[in-house]
Amino acid sequence: MKKDIGLLLIIGLFFGLTGCVAVVAGAGAGTGVYTYIKGELVRSYPAPFQETMVAAADSLHELKIQIDEKKGPDSGKAVIRARRNDNTPVTVKVKFVSIDHTEVSVRSGVVGLWDKQVSELIHATIAKKLL
Template sequence: MQRALLALLCAIVLISTSSCAAVVLGAGAGAGAFTYVKGELVRSYPATYAKAVSVTNAVINELKISIDSKVDDGITTTFNGRRAGDKPVTIKVTMLDPKITQIGIRVGYVGVWDRQISETIHSHIQERL
């Protein structure tokens, strides 16, 4: 119950602090809620930060996304890479709480984001978490 409330609160904060309209999809907070802000598809998962980073790394390898850079400061890990066709991919894994991690995925160029691929990457991550 607390996780669902925290996920809902995070979604509300993201929506209210963004400078553009956000769309929230899904039936339940934390269980299927996405926030789409400025081309980034964001979702919170009931998983530790370390597990989320590990799973994200495995999914990146599975989907053959080549990584150009990985920056990890202990609270946020950002993967910057490219898909086939040289399409840029940015995945940001952020610890919100010791047991809740937020993952944001942006695929494509500014103004031409590919939401469907972002959803596909999220579904692979969700299956493993």
């Protein structure tokens, strides 16, 4: 436990010193480490690309976020554009990393008005489906 906390502190300091912010957040079935960069909350999942795409779309439906458009997969990337009930835009990007590993970035809101809590909720819902 102490080793995990020490490692997280070192990672947090590293990202803090390089201009990125590392955030530790609880995520349903387990604890996940998110990176929050320029309004996008990014997390890696130990799951195949297609399974992650399905989990992302299902999570948006579960949270009553209307999907407007799905693009991809194209070159190992896919994008889901959606809107919350108040018309706030949501973008979910899924990126192929390896056969059993994907990276998901979630952005809720517009430049300058990003809603980090909603992005965390979407990630937590995806994590429940994948972990």
